[in-house]
Amino acid sequence: MARTENDIAIVGFAQGEMERRSQKTETEMMLPVVAEAIASVGLTKSDIGFTVSGSCDYLSGQAFSFVSNVDAYGAWPPINESHVEMDGAWALYEAFVRLMQGDIDTALAAGVGKNSNSDASTLYTIEMDPYYLTPLGADPWSLAALQARALLDSGRATERDFAEVVARNRASAKSNPKAQVAGDFDVDELLAADYVRNPLRRHDLPPTTDGCAAIILARGKKAYELCERPAWITGFDHRIEAHLPTMRADITRSVSTALAAAGAGVKNGPIDVAEIYAPFSFQELIIRDALDLDASTEINPSGGALATNPVMVSGLIRMGEAANQIIKNGKRRTLAHATSGPCLQQNLVAVLEGDE
Amino acid sequence: MPDVVRESVFNLQFPFTRSLGSTLSTFFSALAQGQLIGVRTGGRVIAPPLEYDPDTAADAGTDYVKVGPKGTVSSWTWVPEPTHLHTVKHPFAFAFITLDGADTPMIHVVDAGSESAMAAGMRVEAKFKPTEECAGRIDDIIAFVPAADPSPSDGAGEPYAAPAENAITMLDSFCDLTYVDNTSASTLLWMESLLKGQIIGQVCPMCNRTYVGPRNMCCVDAIPLDESTLVTVPDRGVVTNFTIITPVQYPGQTETEPFVRVSILLEGTDAVMAQQSVLEIPASEVRVGMHVEAVWAPESERDVSDIGNRGWGSGGECIRGWRPTGQPDEPAENFVERMM
Numbered sequence: 261m262a263r264t265e266n267d268i269a270i271v272g273f274a275q276g277e278m279e280r281r282s283q284k285t286e287t288e289m290m291l292p293v294v295a296e297a298i299a300s301v302g303l304t305k306s307d308i309g310f311t312v313s314g315s316c317d318y319l320s321g322q323a324f325s326f327v328s329n330v331d332a333y334g335a336w337p338p339i340n341e342s343h344v345e346m347d348g349a350w351a352l353y354e355a356f357v358r359l360m361q362g363d364i365d366t367a368l369a370a371g372v373g374k375n376s377n378s379d380a381s382t383l384y385t386i387e388m389d390p391y392y393l394t395p396l397g398a399d400p401w402s403l404a405a406l407q408a409r410a411l412l413d414s415g416r417a418t419e420r421d422f423a424e425v426v427a428r429n430r431a432s433a434k435s436n437p438k439a440q441v442a443g444d445f446d447v448d449e450l451l452a453a454d455y456v457r458n459p460l461r462r463h464d465l466p467p468t469t470d471g472c473a474a475i476i477l478a479r480g481k482k483a484y485e486l487c488e489r490p491a492w493i494t495g496f497d498h499r500i501e502a503h504l505p506t507m508r509a510d511i512t513r514s515v516s517t518a519l520a521a522a523g524a525g526v527k528n529g530p531i532d533v534a535e536i537y538a539p540f541s542f543q544e545l546i547i548r549d550a551l552d553l554d555a556s557t558e559i560n561p562s563g564g565a566l567a568t569n570p571v572m573v574s575g576l577i578r579m580g581e582a583a584n585q586i587i588k589n590g591k592r593r594t595l596a597h598a599t600s601g602p603c604l605q606q607n608l609v610a611v612l613e614g615d616e
Numbered sequence: 617m618p619d620v621v622r623e624s625v626f627n628l629q630f631p632f633t634r635s636l637g638s639t640l641s642t643f644f645s646a647l648a649q650g651q652l653i654g655v656r657t658g659g660r661v662i663a664p665p666l667e668y669d670p671d672t673a674a675d676a677g678t679d680y681v682k683v684g685p686k687g688t689v690s691s692w693t694w695v696p697e698p699t700h701l702h703t704v705k706h707p708f709a710f711a712f713i714t715l716d717g718a719d720t721p722m723i724h725v726v727d728a729g730s731e732s733a734m735a736a737g738m739r740v741e742a743k744f745k746p747t748e749e750c751a752g753r754i755d756d757i758i759a760f761v762p763a764a765d766p767s768p769s770d771g772a773g774e775p776y777a778a779p780a781e782n783a784i785t786m787l788d789s790f791c792d793l794t795y796v797d798n799t800s801a802s803t804l805l806w807m808e809s810l811l812k813g814q815i816i817g818q819v820c821p822m823c824n825r826t827y828v829g830p831r832n833m834c835c836v837d838a839i840p841l842d843e844s845t846l847v848t849v850p851d852r853g854v855v856t857n858f859t860i861i862t863p864v865q866y867p868g869q870t871e872t873e874p875f876v877r878v879s880i881l882l883e884g885t886d887a888v889m890a891q892q893s894v895l896e897i898p899a900s901e902v903r904v905g906m907h908v909e910a911v912w913a914p915e916s917e918r919d920v921s922d923i924g925n926r927g928w929g930s931g932g933e934c935i936r937g938w939r940p941t942g943q944p945d946e947p948a949e950n951f952v953e954r955m956m
Binding site: 291292382408413458503507 | 626628632634640644662664666669670689691692693694695698699700701702703705710711712721722723724725727731734736753754755787789791793794795796798800801802818822831832833834835836837838839840924925
C-alpha cells in the first residue's frame with residue numbers, strides 16, 4: 261500500500277543501559293539516549309518538530325525532575341515540548357497525534373525511570389484508590405496476586421504456565437544485550453521457590469530497572485528520507501477500565517486490551533511478532549488471550565518486562581523492539597502493547613507495518 | 617574532616633485532607649457506627665459504594681443497602697512480610713470479599729492465622745475496632761476473620777436510611793515514602809569542591825558558557841561535559857535578582873522574619889547561583905547590581921549532607937551566605953534581562 265503524507269512511522273530507536281542501580285540522575289540517563297536516537301536517523305536536535313517524554317517524579321523522589329529532564333534535549337532556543345506522567349508509550353501516542361496535525365514531520369518520544377530510588381511495594385500504594393485502598397497499604401504485588409489467583413481458579417492457567425512464561429522470556433532475553441535478567445531456567449526449579457504473594461513467586465514479578473529509551477517518529481516522505489524501511493504505525497488505540505479492580509466484571513479478562521486491539525486493526529492481517537508489556541508473568545497470558553493472536557506469532561523475542569522493567573519506559577521499549585523487527589529484521593507486521601495501572605487497568609496496542 | 621555523601625536516605629512525608637462527597641461520607645459515617653453499606657445502581661449492589669456507576673458513568677444515586685458484616689472470599693493472596701504501610705503487622709491475606717447483600721467484591725485484609733486457612737468460598741466477617749476508636753476510615757475494620765457462623769448476615773440487603781447529615785465528611789491521610797538516592801558523579805565533584813572552600817564550574821566547548829556547579833552536560837547544546845571542562849571560578853560576583861520572603865510557618869520553615877534570597881552571577885560565569893542568602897545588611901538594602909563575596913564556614917564545620925543531585929547552586933552548610941564587598945554597584949539594567 262502506498263504511503264501518504266498522513267502516514268506516520270517509527271524510524272529510530274535507542275535505549276540506554278538497563279541496570280538495577282544507575283549512578284546517574286534521570287537527566288544524565290536521558291542525555292546520551294536522546295542524542296543517540298536523533299543521530300541514528302542523521303538529524304540534529306534543531307530538526308525535531310515536537311518532543312515529549314513520559315516519567316514520574318515519585319520514582320526518583322525528586323520533585324520536578326521531569327522539568328530538569330528538559331536539559332537533556334538542549335531546549336534552547338525554546339522547543340515545542342510536552343510531558344505525560346505515564347509510560348513513554350503514551351508519550352509516543354501524543355507525538356503520533358501531534359504529527360497528524362500535518363505541520364511538522366518529525367517528533368521524539370522518550371521515557372525515563374529511575375526506579376531504584378524507591379520501593380515498589382510501598383510506592384505504588386499511593387496510586388490506588390485513596391479512600392478504599394491506599395489506607396490499607398494495598399500494594400501492586402498483592403493486587404496482581406489477587407488477579408493471578410482468580411486466573412488459576414478460572415481453570416485457564418496453572419502456576420506451571422506462569423513459570424513457563426518466565427522461562428521463555430528469560431531465555432529469549434539471552435539475545436538481548438540490554439536485558440537485565442536473562443538465561444536458561446528450569447521450570448521445576450522456579451516452581452520450588454517460595455511465594456512472595458501467593459500464588460506469585462519472585463520470578464513472576466518484574467525486576468527493578470533504571471533505564472531510558474527514545475524513539476524518533478517521522479511523517480510521510482520524511483520517513484523514507486530518514487529510514488530505509490520505516491515501521492509504519494497503521495493502528496494505534498488505548499483504552500482504560502474502572503479504577504477499582506473489583507469493579508471489573510471479570511478480572512481474568514482484559515476487555516480494554518481487546519477493544520484497543522480491535523481499534524488498532526490487529527485482525528486485519530497476521531502478526532509476525534508481538535511485544536507485550538506484562539509486568540507480571542501471568543498477565544502475559546491474559547493479554548495474549550485478549551489479543552487473540554495466532555499460534556504463529558512470536559511473543560517477546562526481547563525477553564519483555566520479566567527480563568527488564570524500567571517503569572515509565574517498558575511500554576516504549578515494546579514499541580521500539582516491535583519497530584526494529586520491521587526496520588532491521590525485515591518483518592512485515594508487528595504489534596506493540598503497553599499497560600498501566602493496577603491489574604492491567606489501561607492498555608495500549610499499536611500495529612506496525614513495513615512495506616511489501 | 618567532613619566528607620562527601622554518596623547515598624542519602626530521605627522520607628517524603630505529607631498530609632492530605634480529602635473531602636469525601638455525599639456518597640463516601642454516607643459510607644464512612646455508617647462504617648464508624650459499625651454498619652457496612654452499598655448502593656443499588658444499574659441493577660446490582662456495589663459495595664463499598666461509588667458516586668457513579670463505573671459501567672455507565674451515571675449517577676449511582678442514593679438507594680443505599682445494608683451489606684455484610686459477613687461475606688465470601690472470591691480471591692486471596694498472602695502477605696508473608698508486611699510493610700510499614702500495611703495495617704496488620706503479622707502475616708495476613710488480602711482478599712476480594714463479596715459482602716452479603718452485595719454483587720461486587722471489595723478488597724480488604726483477612727486475618728486467618730495461616731496461609732493454609734485461606735480458600736476461595738470461605739466465609740469471613742468484619743472485625744471492627746472498638747467503637748470509640750472508629751474514625752470513619754476503611755481501616756476501622758481491623759480485618760475480616762473466619763466467620764464463626766457461616767449463615768447469612770442478619771439484615772443484609774435491607775434498605776439503609778442515610779441520616780440527613782453525615783458525621784464524617786473528611787478523610788485525613790498521610791503519605792510516607794522512603795527514598796534512597798545515590799549522589800551522581802557531577803554532584804560528588806561539587807561536594808568535594810565546597811568542602812575545600814572552592815566553587816567549580818564547567819565550560820562547554822561548543823557554546824563557551826561557564827556553568828556554576830558541574831552537571832556533566834551542557835543543557836543548551838545537549839552534549840556531555842567531562843572532567844577536562846572543569847574550572848575553578850571566583851567566589852565573588854554580582855546580585856542579578858532578589859526576592860524578599862515573608863515566611864509562612866509550614867513544617868520545616870525555620871525563618872520567622874522576612875528574609876531575602878538572591879541570584880548571584882559569579883565573575884566570569886554564565887549561570888547564576890540561585891536562592892542564596894545575604895549577610896551583614898538588612899533585606900531592604902539588597903540591590904540588583906550589588907557586588908558580593910562568599911562567607912565560608914570554617915573547614916571543620918562544612919557539611920554537604922543537604923546537597924542533592926539537583927543542588928547545583930546550593931552551597932550546603934559550606935557557604936554561610938554572601939556579604940557586600942562595598943565596591944560600587946554595576947548598572948542594574950545589565951542584569952534585568954537575564955534568565956539564567
